[in-house]
Amino acid sequence: MARVEKSLLIERSAKQMFDLVENIESYPKFLPWCGGTRVDYRDDKKTIATLYVDFLNIRSCITTENEKDYPERMSLKLLKGPFRHLDGLWNFNRLAENACKVDFALSYAFSGGVLEKLLAPMLGTLADAFVEAFVKRADEVYGGVNG
Numbered sequence: 001m002a003r004v005e006k007s008l009l010i011e012r013s014a015k016q017m018f019d020l021v022e023n024i025e026s027y028p029k030f031l032p033w034c035g036g037t038r039v040d041y042r043d044d045k046k047t048i049a050t051l052y053v054d055f056l057n058i059r060s061c062i063t064t065e066n067e068k069d070y071p072e073r074m075s076l077k078l079l080k081g082p083f084r085h086l087d088g089l090w091n092f093n094r095l096a097e098n099a100c101k102v103d104f105a106l107s108y109a110f111s112g113g114v115l116e117k118l119l120a121p122m123l124g125t126l127a128d129a130f131v132e133a134f135v136k137r138a139d140e141v142y143g144g145v146n147g
Helices: 014-022 024-030 114-142
Strands: 002-010 034-042 046-055 058-069 073-080 083-096 099-110
Touching: 002 114, 014 073, 014 083, 014 099, 014 114, 024 034, 024 046, 024 114, 058 083, 099 114
Parallel strands: none
Antiparallel strands: 002 099, 034 046, 046 058, 058 073, 073 083, 083 099
8 A cells, every 4th residue: 555645834724725725626627637526426525526537548447435524624435446446635734823733645556457557656646736726726826825
C-alpha cells in the first residue's frame, strides 16, 4: 500500500475550500483528466459520487463514499474502481477568517493492470497537481487573493 500527502496554506476560508471539494459537478471544468462526474447521493453528512477519469487515453471511473464534517473534514472511501484499496482525507483547518491549512492524504493499492503501470510511478506528482488545481479553482470562483 502506498500513501501520498500534500499540505498547503491558502488565503481562503475553510468553508470556501470545503465547498470547492464538495462541488463534484464542477470537476470537469478544472481537472484536465476528469471526463465527467455523477453524484448518486448527497446530504449534509455523506456524498456518493463517481469520477470518470480520462488520462493518457485510458478511461476508468472511481466511485467513492465521502463522509463529511462541514467545513473541517471530508473522508473518501472506495466503493468501486481500479484499486484494491483507496481512501483519502481532506482536512481544512481554519487559521483565520480568510485563511486555512489544507491537508490532503490518499492511501491506495492498485488492483493491477494498465492503469497501475501508468499511474503508480507518478501518483505523488498527480496528487500535488490535484490539490494545486483546487487552489487555482479558488481564484476563479472567489477572485484573486490580491484583487
